Amino acid sequence: DAKTTQPPSMDCAEGRAANLPCNHSTISGNEYVYWYRQIHSQGPQYIIHGLKNNETNEMASLIITEDRKSSTLILPHSTLRDTAVYYCIVRPRDVGDKIIFGKGTRLHILP
């Protein structure tokens, strides 16, 4: 089973910040949080990752709670092109890189 839990779907108005939650309550100390997104039927693409500090890049921000049991992906100014399925996964620091993807969150950006 996937080690993360995400809501199956969310809506967000275009131009607004989209906040996608992820629960990873069983995360261990050597596991990172990664976010990927899949637009239509294309291969999933990397968005951002983090261990315990908040992270920001040109695509998004990642907020990880202090206890690391949950995180939120923030798309600051959503556009219609952000409509996709977003996957939150945990990835070990070392060997054993056999990721089980959950069903992700289907984000609809509404015009």
Place this chain on the structure above:
Amino acid sequence: DADVTQTPRNRITKTGKRIMLECSQTKGHDRMYWYRQDPGLGLRLIYYSFDVKDINKGEISDGYSVSRQAQAKFSLSLESAIPNQTALYFCATSEPGQGKAYGYTFGSGTRLTVV
């Protein structure tokens, strides 16, 4: 050229036929994976390989086999295709380490239909 190339992009085959899906990568990654995606079910791991001599079963390996011909090539075979193997198949690579360069890189997918 794409970092991870899957061929064919689309394929229709008949029940009982043997079919091979191919994946090649220019990332130089040791680790390669095959995933299957059905509508509403996310990505499910079929097989994975951490190097040329390493092959491991994933969540749903029954009815599938794989071959790691070289570091850059990882093929998936359906020995006798059946209709419930109709799905979108993805190949991916990764490398130990953290960050975009080491994380999963996916191919564009192969849409397989078994009739």
